Amino acid sequence: MDKLVQRFLRYVTFDTQSNPDNAQCPSSEGQMTFAQYLKQELIDLGLSDVSLDHNGYLMARLPSNIDYPVPAVGFIAHMDTAPDASGKNVKPQIVEDYQGGDIALGKGDEVLSPIQYPELHKLHGHNLITADGTTLLGADNKAGIAEILTAVAHLIANPDIAHGDICIGFTPDEEIGRGANLFDVEKFGAEWAYTIDGGPVGELEYENFNATTADVICHGVNVHPGTAKDKMVNSMNIAAKFQLMMPEDETPEATDGYQGFYHLKSARMSVARSELSYIIRDFERDGLAQRKAFMQQKVDELNSALNRGKVELKLTDSYFNMKEMVEPFPHIIDLAKQAMEACDIEPIIKPIRGGTDGARLSFMGLPCPNIFTGGYNFHGIHEFITIEGMEQAVNVIVTLSNRIALQYK
Incomplete structure (x- = not known):
């Protein structure tokens, strides 16, 4: 040896x-x-x-x-x-x-x-x-x-x-x-x-997990901060609101065994555009489908609540x-x-x-x-x-x- x-x-x-x-x-x-x-x-x-x-x-x-x-x-x-x-x-x-x-x-x-x-x-x-x-x-x-x-x-x-x-x-x-x-x-x-x-x-x-990546793209409007009143839409604030809509008890650090999760893996932030990159994991295909539907629901809810700005969701299956x-x-x-x-x-x-x-x-x-x-x-x-x-x-x-x-x- x-x-x-x-x-x-x-x-x-x-x-x-x-x-x-x-x-x-x-x-x-x-x-x-x-x-x-x-x-x-x-x-x-x-x-x-x-x-x-x-x-x-x-x-x-x-x-x-x-x-x-x-x-x-x-x-x-x-x-x-x-x-x-x-x-x-x-x-x-x-x-x-x-x-x-x-x-x-x-x-x-x-x-x-x-x-x-x-x-x-x-x-x-x-x-x-x-x-x-x-x-x-x-x-x-x-x-x-x-x-x-x-x-x-x-x-x-x-x-x-x-x-x-x-x-x-x-x-x-x-x-x-x-x-x-x-x-x-x-x-x-x-x-x-x-x-x-x-x-x-x-x-x-x-x-192993069924796996999907989820990219949440938050669109804002950037103008000079000195003349920003009623014009600027800070996409980072939108991104923060979205993350707060995700369940705290369904993250990697709060789950084990056969429990699935949502994991915010990385973020790219600016006033005009912010991207949140998540991975979604579940051992059951139906469970993964429900998690994807949940994220889409939260995107729709946030878009309905926004006066200005926009959120979109891109889902990509990785493996099963x-x-x-x-x-x-x-x-x-x-x-x-x-x-x-x-x-x-x-x-x-x-x-x-x-x-x-x-x-x-x-x-x-x-x-x-x-x-x-x-x-x-x-x-x-x-x-x-x-x-x-x-x-x-x-x-x-x-x-x-x-x-x-x-x-x-």
Whole structure:
């Protein structure tokens, strides 16, 4: 497993932050640089059908080592890191044999505290990898890449472990919702797949939010403030009124489990025009439809109440709950559960309060649940991962590949 940690520490040095403002794919040069590096590693491992297209999709195959037919199964991870925090000049540090208390991050005052993150209380004795408090770590999802490649290398080094064809896919721009946009399912060649992109050990997920983005555009009138009486319409005031119409108890910070939410993600404000960007999430399609109707109702109410100015709403569906596409194939989940249990891991079946490449891919004909990586606190400077969790993810991938082969013997 030494190679696992070495891989991960090397991978996080690549700046692969995706850019939502760039329509190209991949949306940042660093992703292609990283993809080219990984391509050479796949070739050096001796994998077949290694290909990297101009959009940054990297694929390869580990051929079957058995003489009877077994469905080809895929393992997928994404190369980009989230735009929410810097991914440049990541300086990882290993905290050996964690025994509790605050962890100093780098040379500043930033700490990783069990008061803020109580899950640390369960990790005494573990070896943690953190960043230095100025960037995210990149475990989301470079841990998944390192785990997949370490598992593949282990299978190559141990040909007595039976497995069928294993398809490997590394995608760009997952963090900005485009990871599956140009994924060639037919070329990939798997009957089903697993994204290795989850959190703590044991997580196994085949449900995710239905997702819509909502842009609320508030139109005002700008004139010189010295002559503004009865002429100026400040769109920022309209925007503030709209936000106050949204339910306070249906936000990310007030919900969990299967509860949906409205989330004001960003705002661009000026006197003449203000834009509020929301994401709407619900696990049920009907629930999502009701939330969209609620927002339209509030826009209509505000327009009726305004003497001057105007509000408009633009809704764009992003992805849907993969549950309806995965549940018809229960063996996909059962095999993953069996693999975890064989590794002395208790499966934690829970919904993803977010999205994943697997959601889109499931609707593209590739059923694709999500398996843990061992990481925590993704998308921020307090992101960390345990070495033990990464090792367990490798063991699950190896065991799962073997169990699939034995299932069809």
